Amino acid sequence: MKITMVIPTYWGRKKAEGWKEGDAIYDHPTPLDEQGTLKRAIESINILENKNFNLAIIAAATAPDIEEQVEKKVREIVSSVNTGVKTEVFSHSDLRKIHDFFKLNSMPEYNELLKLRGYSNIRNLCLFIPHMQDSDISILIDDDEIFEDPKFMDKAGEFIGKKIENNIIHGIAGYYIQEENDFLVNKELKPYMVYWDKFDKMNKGFKEIIGSEPRVKKTPFVFGGNMVIDKHLFKKIPFDPFVTRGEDIDYLMNAKMFGYQFYLDNKLSIKHLPPPKPHPTWRRVREDIYRFMYEREKIRAQKKTEGMIKVSAEDFDPYPGEFLKDNLEEKIIKTSEILALEYLSENKPEDAKESLNNMLIDPETLNFEDPFSNYLKIQEKWEKMMNIIEKDNLKEKINNL
Secondary structure (H helix, E strand, O other): OOEEEEEEEEEEOOOOOOOOOOOOOOOOOEEOOOOOOHHHHHHHHHHOOOOOOEEEEEEEEOOHHHHHHHHHHHHHHHHOOOOOOOEEEEOHHHHHHHHHHHHHOOOHHHHHHOOOOOHHHHHHHHHHHHHHOOOOEEEEEOOOEEOOOOOHHHHHOOOOOOEEOOEEOOEEEEEEEOOOOOOOOOOOOOHHHHOOOHHHHHHHHHHHHOOOOOOEEEOOOOOOOEEEEEHHHHOOOOOOOOOOOOHHHHHHHHHHHOOOOEEEEEEEEEEEOOOOOOOOHHHHHHHHHHHHHHHHHHHHOOOOOOOOOOOOHHHHOOOOHHHOOOOHHHHHHHHHHHHHHHHHHOOOHHHHHHHHHHHHOOHHHOOOOOHHHHHHHHHHHHHHHHHHHHHOOOHHHHHOO
């Protein structure tokens, strides 16, 4: 069984330049003039007893004008660490070669499926690259994590492909051990969180799923930095490129619509040590609003389709289900008002204004244009691309570009 571990790493402008309008928004991209967490993550691979896998590092830049610098920086970091694992770096120059290949072979329509901007697009490369390497399993890890369990790889492959509850497991979710050495999200309680009770609902779900027996059970959530996906699933189900964040749980939702169930293994953990997020709270809430509105509309827009099952918000309770229901607008309004008052008390009028602007977000103005039908089109094209690459023996040609 061939395995590829994929670690995306996100890089931004030098610290003094900061984020500029038009740059991609990620939780905590590493400034070009800093070392970041990537080297630490790769070095931690040395603790693993089983190193029978390939490692792919995806280097993503927040803006086109720093792509070359980012690629150079990441390659330098990767070459400075010896893990004994076959490792390759995939970045913007590699993607351009693939795009050129598809154009030259009269398949330009597939280029829109492969992009190095946005969480979902980058996660799709976490599926595409293992496919190019003839891997049976893709393990998705993030660069702000470290391995602490020597037997992580053995556990990651222990249940994939096995049958449970008359279902073959095609997707396994691990979980994060936080800095405080538990699996809960320990955030300082802020007034706006009374209504935007995301962390409370997350912890409720974590206690129910991670903190209970049996070891392997159905889950309404997954963690993008600790996912195990087999070939059967990653050839068929892509991440939805229109989801700006929370793409991991959205992937679970999409898989569930097609009849695939993720199972969480409460022994498959990885240490999560993220740096501080540079973006203000109102922006992070706004990204969540977009995400939840989009996913709720996808659920509402479901049509009876052969080979698919209808899902509901309740299928994902307590999280993210609590944010996919009819009271989402009420949550947004009350959260925005309280957050604005917090900013005003801190003498931050512009941040307060942006918080209130979150109240004005309307699903009808976001032009979702039927997320369910749009996703089906993407899924159909993705599956066709992955099958053509395999059937027409294009892997070797693409890998030799």
